[in-house]
Amino acid sequence: MSESTPTxxxxxxxxxxxxxxxxxxxxxxxxxxxxxxxxxDFTMRIEPGELVMLVGPSGCGKTTTMKxxxxxxxxxxxxxxxxxxxxxxxxxxxxRRHIGYxxxxxxxxxxxxxxxxxxxxxKLLGWSKGKIASRIEELMTTVELDPGVFANRYPRQLSGGxxxxxxxxxxxxxxxxxxxxxxxxxxxxxxxxxxLQAEFLRxxxxxxxxxxxxxxDFDEAIRLGDRIAVLSDRSHIEQFDTPANILANPANEYxxxxxxxxxxxxxxxxxxxxxxxxxxxxxxAPSIEVSGSLRDALDLLVLTGASAVNVxxxxxxxxxxxxxxxxxxxxxxxxxxxESV
Amino acid sequence: xxxxxIGRLVNFLxxxxxxxxxxxxxxxxxxxxxxxxxxxxxxxxxxxxxNKPVSRSVTVTAAAIAITIPSLALLAILSPILGLGWGxxxxxxxxxxxxxxxxxxxxxxxxVPRDVLEAARGxxxxxxxxIFSTQLPIAWPVILAGVRVAAQLTIGxxxxxAYVAGPGLGQYIFLGLSSLGSVNALNYALVGTVAVVILALxxxxxxxxxxxxxxxxxxxx
Numbered sequence: 001m002s003e004s005t006p007t008x009x010x011x012x013x014x015x016x017x018x019x020x021x022x023x024x025x026x027x028x029x030x031x032x033x034x035x036x037x038x039x040x041d042f043t044m045r046i047e048p049g050e051l052v053m054l055v056g057p058s059g060c061g062k063t064t065t066m067k068x069x070x071x072x073x074x075x076x077x078x079x080x081x082x083x084x085x086x087x088x089x090x091x092x093x094x095x096r097r098h099i100g101y102x103x104x105x106x107x108x109x110x111x112x113x114x115x116x117x118x119x120x121x122x123k124l125l126g127w128s129k130g131k132i133a134s135r136i137e138e139l140m141t142t143v144e145l146d147p148g149v150f151a152n153r154y155p156r157q158l159s160g161g162x163x164x165x166x167x168x169x170x171x172x173x174x175x176x177x178x179x180x181x182x183x184x185x186x187x188x189x190x191x192x193x194x195x196l197q198a199e200f201l202r203x204x205x206x207x208x209x210x211x212x213x214x215x216x217d218f219d220e221a222i223r224l225g226d227r228i229a230v231l232s233d234r235s236h237i238e239q240f241d242t243p244a245n246i247l248a249n250p251a252n253e254y255x256x257x258x259x260x261x262x263x264x265x266x267x268x269x270x271x272x273x274x275x276x277x278x279x280x281x282x283x284x285a286p287s288i289e290v291s292g293s294l295r296d297a298l299d300l301l302v303l304t305g306a307s308a309v310n311v312x313x314x315x316x317x318x319x320x321x322x323x324x325x326x327x328x329x330x331x332x333x334x335x336x337x338x339e340s341v
Numbered sequence: 342x343x344x345x346x347i348g349r350l351v352n353f354l355x356x357x358x359x360x361x362x363x364x365x366x367x368x369x370x371x372x373x374x375x376x377x378x379x380x381x382x383x384x385x386x387x388x389x390x391x392n393k394p395v396s397r398s399v400t401v402t403a404a405a406i407a408i409t410i411p412s413l414a415l416l417a418i419l420s421p422i423l424g425l426g427w428g429x430x431x432x433x434x435x436x437x438x439x440x441x442x443x444x445x446x447x448x449x450x451x452x453v454p455r456d457v458l459e460a461a462r463g464x465x466x467x468x469x470x471x472i473f474s475t476q477l478p479i480a481w482p483v484i485l486a487g488v489r490v491a492a493q494l495t496i497g498x499x500x501x502x503a504y505v506a507g508p509g510l511g512q513y514i515f516l517g518l519s520s521l522g523s524v525n526a527l528n529y530a531l532v533g534t535v536a537v538v539i540l541a542l543x544x545x546x547x548x549x550x551x552x553x554x555x556x557x558x559x560x561x562x
Binding site: 107 | 454456457458459460461462463464465466467470475478479557558559560
């Protein structure tokens, strides 16, 4: 197995510590023997370090679109550029060593320990043993798997959530500037999923990768995405915007139907409590920390039946209170801000 | 025909134990050589055809038909071409070993989860690297189960190869058959047969250990 030295683009990608830009232009995929394209004329530009969610119903071509970026599926026509350079001209195996890949079923190698799984790409890239060992330790700590406990365990000895963390660690092993994630949290239970999502956001804030994240769960898209592309049949982009803008101004009925009921509630998730104008403290009312979202505040209002909740800062001092009226006032203000932009 | 006499059997064993050991050694050798050759061809063929529906059914069906040919008939066909002794024996044993090995290679490769294969490709392994670092190790316990069946099969068939002057314990069995009525006829047949059975049991036990030590701990159920 000869290791050809990375040429031009590969060294550009390999040298990028943080994310790089990713452009898809008029990308099309038509499967043999099928009349209509699975992905038709898909064009998108993704900024370095951006987390873009592709969301759409099953069979809409979102996964196919994503898999063309690491050429697990070969595009029929169009061009894909990483850091401005065409990836269709280079060896797919070499390319994939520089693109992190996480799939829903995880696909850990069952016959290899967690440490060996994580070492896969560094080994392919010919890293030294010492460098691989320290990288494994670092990554396992990052994804909150204690190396002392889990390094020598096999995948079957881990829970679903732990396996998914190991899968993310394996994808991050060689520090690729781009990550492709295909419904990575789709198979986990709701509690684990929420935890993994929160960890993932924290991780992304540190590593700043360019990430394409495929999901059919719109709430997940809102929670995680910098921008969301809502896709319909044949991977047609119905709207490509920030979560707040999509919720406030859905482009058409299709997007509206995808948002579903409760758009206002979903928007509240995105607005921190600190954005609201507080009323005066109400003695005896339940209290909530300022670090939460307006959705959390409303939740507490509904749950307790109180007319107001007190907001307290990090030190536990009460800084004011929120009522139903102030929550909806904040939502209206947010909307006007967006419309005036 | 003379009856069974335990004293005569003990006497028989004490006089011929060196020959018996040497025949057992030959028996093991011819089976081992054949299995190694059959593994190279069988696993190789299995890897080539496992994901090609037409070639796969042709190969497995051909091997399944081949195994129905009576071993005595096959040896009779082989000996005019290959002569007597080790040649036709090894060829016949390889022939009968192929079916279980090919079939289990195909089954083992098909049982490798698709997501694991996709993940392997996604990490940037070449097709060859995927075969040797992912598919083969994961399919290994299943393949080895096929080799184990082949070993049992060939230990039995190797005894029949004495018909074409093949090596091994079959020589005693045939000696017993051809000298029916003589004093030691029963002893020859009995010792040959019992030794084959014991050998089969020991080899089967050995395979349990081989499987245990060559299969990743992560694949044990």
